[in-house]
Amino acid sequence: MNAPVILALTAGEPAGIGPELCLQLALEARDAGIVVVASRALLEARAEQLGQTVALHDWVPGQPAETEPGRLSVRHVEGCVDYQPGVLDARNSGYVLETLTVAAKGCLAGDFDGMVTAPVHKGVINDAGIAFSGHTEFLQELCGVERVVMMLATEDLRVALVTTHLPLKDVSAAITPDRLSQVSRILAADLKTFFSIEKPRILVAGLNPHAGEGGHLGTEEIDVIEPTLEKLRSEGLDLVGPLPADTLFTPHWLDQADAALAMYHDQGLPVLKFQGFGRAVNITLGLPIVRTSVDHGTALDLAGTGKADAGSLHTAIRVGAQMAKGRKAANQENQL
Known part of the structure; x- marks a missing residue:
């Protein structure tokens, strides 16, 4: 029950503020272990655009996640082809959904204690010819639950x-x-x-x-x-x-x-x-997993400016960690 919580954080739409919100986390200490599920190249490109120095460390299941300022654990996902902030590219849609799949399957496998999602852009995913109505429905289908x-x-x-x-x-x-x-x-x-x-x-x-x-x-x-x-x-x-x-x-x-x-x-x-x-x-x-998310959209107009507010992301992480600890406590109580 006292083992540290590890949360997967999907970086969301590459053209939006999700990647830089993830990088903002690296500038401060975190109570929970965070593993950003994203393209490493995307994070590197956005950090360079913002003038940030962040040490990205490849993470594998079973390892602790970085919590110290200036360091960020990353579960790399291939397929991101355009890193330009503020400009949507439908070619990135498959990559975006793959980050969700990797995070959710990691939760189901027990590698993560929960997942936190940065915002995606439903319209551009549908423009790519992929039927997608939102995180909630996507995770419902992936986890195989009725409601x-x-x-x-x-x-x-x-x-x-x-x-x-x-x-x-x-x-x-x-x-x-x-x-x-x-x-x-x-x-x-x-x-x-x-x-x-x-x-x-x-x-x-x-x-x-x-x-x-x-x-x-x-x-x-x-x-x-x-x-x-x-x-x-x-x-x-x-x-x-x-x-x-x-x-x-x-x-x-x-x-x-x-x-x-x-x-x-x-x-x-x-x-x-x-x-x-x-x-x-x-x-x-x-769901059979913990999932929290921010309460805002991709904010394409703010992407790449460094002005995005991470307040909702901090709340999503805090609540996700609370839920993960609550589930562990409930599981432990049920085993007694």
Whole structure:
């Protein structure tokens, strides 16, 4: 349990700020061992462009990872053909996905205790003729799990989502008893495993304004959400709701809860990002591995300038290490 945590950090889109965020980490001491999964040549080129001196050390499984300032462990991945900041090149798409594959398979093999992802550019990957809707779905398929849950978190707030990247017109049909049950169980179980919350208290938002107002503003709460929550409560889950989303995110409710569960992407995430953008972390629950990510995009306009803010990456690493330690503790407890 006291063994040092080693996290894989994928550098993301080569034209974006991901590579330089990774290099920024090398300028300071780290509590967790970090192995950057990326093209060594890309990191060298970006360091030269930024005028940074960073000692890159090739890492192999079983070795400790560098934590000292000025040094960075690298798991080299071939295939990056263009290192120019700010300019997308579809030829790099296969390389980007290979970094994710290497990191995830390393986690599954036990070489890494978790993975942290810098941002990728979905559009350029699709432009390369590769069907890709995001890290979450890619890792879900690679790990072979039926359902995953997207959760964003700051120091003060955790918000998970029943549905993610869906047009608003499709959300109601997607909120089924099965989906809501799976998401709720995963959320409760992973809050316990990764964050040591013995019995998580979860606030559940309604879908409609005023949570349907007794059926006058929609019946999804009456037909689907309320019966499903009642069944889950009978299993021992501590679920409060459905609550009107416009009052759920207030201290009266949040101060007595461990997480909020929103029905759709823009119901919950604007609140969280207003509260903590730049210091929030994106977490994928339901995977057999630990995965966290930054809460921002590739920021092509900042790439190569040295002005990118690493705040969200620091949060993603801190939370990833916390989750990895939580899982180790839970595994140890289960073996007793």
